Amino acid sequence: MEFSVGFNENSAKKIKNVIFVERTVRVNFENGPSIPFEDCWLRDHCRCTQCYHANTFQRAKHILELPDSKILTLQFDKNSLTIEWDDKHTTEFTADFLSQFDYKTWKNNRRLKPRLWRGCNVADRIAKVHVDKFLDSDDSSKEVFQSLLDYGVAFITGVQPSAEATETVCKALGGIQHTIFGATWEFTTVADHADTAYTNLPLAAHNDNIYWTEAAGLQILHCIEHTNGTGGETILVDGFYGATCLKEDHPEDYEFLTTYEIEGEYIENRHHFTHSAPVIQIDKNTEDIKQIRFNVYDRSAMAFRSGRDCRLYYRSLKNLARYYENKENQWIFKLVPGLVMVIDNFRLLHGRNGFTGRRVLCGAYVSRSDWLDKARSLNLIQ
Numbered sequence: 001m002e003f004s005v006g007f008n009e010n011s012a013k014k015i016k017n018v019i020f021v022e023r024t025v026r027v028n029f030e031n032g033p034s035i036p037f038e039d040c041w042l043r044d045h046c047r048c049t050q051c052y053h054a055n056t057f058q059r060a061k062h063i064l065e066l067p068d069s070k071i072l073t074l075q076f077d078k079n080s081l082t083i084e085w086d087d088k089h090t091t092e093f094t095a096d097f098l099s100q101f102d103y104k105t106w107k108n109n110r111r112l113k114p115r116l117w118r119g120c121n122v123a124d125r126i127a128k129v130h131v132d133k134f135l136d137s138d139d140s141s142k143e144v145f146q147s148l149l150d151y152g153v154a155f156i157t158g159v160q161p162s163a164e165a166t167e168t169v170c171k172a173l174g175g176i177q178h179t180i181f182g183a184t185w186e187f188t189t190v191a192d193h194a195d196t197a198y199t200n201l202p203l204a205a206h207n208d209n210i211y212w213t214e215a216a217g218l219q220i221l222h223c224i225e226h227t228n229g230t231g232g233e234t235i236l237v238d239g240f241y242g243a244t245c246l247k248e249d250h251p252e253d254y255e256f257l258t259t260y261e262i263e264g265e266y267i268e269n270r271h272h273f274t275h276s277a278p279v280i281q282i283d284k285n286t287e288d289i290k291q292i293r294f295n296v297y298d299r300s301a302m303a304f305r306s307g308r309d310c311r312l313y314y315r316s317l318k319n320l321a322r323y324y325e326n327k328e329n330q331w332i333f334k335l336v337p338g339l340v341m342v343i344d345n346f347r348l349l350h351g352r353n354g355f356t357g358r359r360v361l362c363g364a365y366v367s368r369s370d371w372l373d374k375a376r377s378l379n380l381i382q
């Protein structure tokens, strides 16, 4: 095995040395980290033109075409590592490329780091950005997306109270998720759909679309009129905060709600949606909470495999619901024309008080992939 040392000061991470044992190449960087790479990984990540289409950022080969080749020689300098394989292929890695794959850092960089909140005290921390700035400047856009990532809610102000102006905002949030409710929707007390949202009844805090495999990522709501009546205040509560409390106070209930698949359902003329999944979805690697699917109204009638599961279902949902219904955890305020509310439907629960008079809301859904794409393009997440 040959080693040569050279200098290229352009690279940020410098290789200190390389140790090759059996089929593992351990690369030690100056001031850390020390990262072990398996030879199969190294071959798969070859960035030469035969192995990788740099213009499309895609691998060029099927995984079954990956040869099970062995390393013949390794050469490194501070900025690069060159591997000669026993099937006459050569791979060159930059130190910067390799240094990204320290598992702990890599995983940690991919974690979203929500700031949990309870009650109205969060109000001061939520972004309130004028629509002109939001549409025109990356910095203002960043403020909105950062607020969504941190707290699950952001506001756009100064929006014309019309469906068209609201649609422009929705498009800038990532593009509209088309559903049976329409691309953008407007709703009053006229029963355009078989859903309590289209009445003046109160709605306890809930997530939308627990009956879909692709629940809306964001919900955008704009109250464009409320005349001749009162009520209709919006209720927001941090679903992650409640689930975190449940984990602390009732671990057995948390375990049940993170594993037992609970079915949600939506039925109207010529439509019947169902979807089963845990109410609290967690990332199996990090144990971070990824999604809450909590809607007391849209639960399907279900059969249970045992009486114990049936009893756990009621106990755990009631225990979770208590955090969400606790007034100290809720933030209650009134939406007014001009103020567009954007909420993360995977995290926040929303509801409203009953109301009188004519109240018109418009809005849209944005898929989670689409809004996270925006946040990633703005370099807010990896």
Ligand SMILES: C[N+](C)(C)CCCC[C@H](N)C(=O)O
Binding pocket: 181, 185, 187, 195, 196, 197, 206, 207, 208, 209, 210, 295, 297, 298
């Ligand atoms: C928002 N929009 C008025 C269009 C539809 C509301 C759907 C509400 C339904 N119960 C659910 O939770 O999904």
Ligand SMILES: O=C(O)CCC(=O)C(=O)O
Binding pocket: 197, 203, 208, 221, 232, 234, 350, 351, 352, 361
């Ligand atoms: O009327 C409102 O303010 C909220 C309606 C609602 O909860 C929904 O559409 O999901």
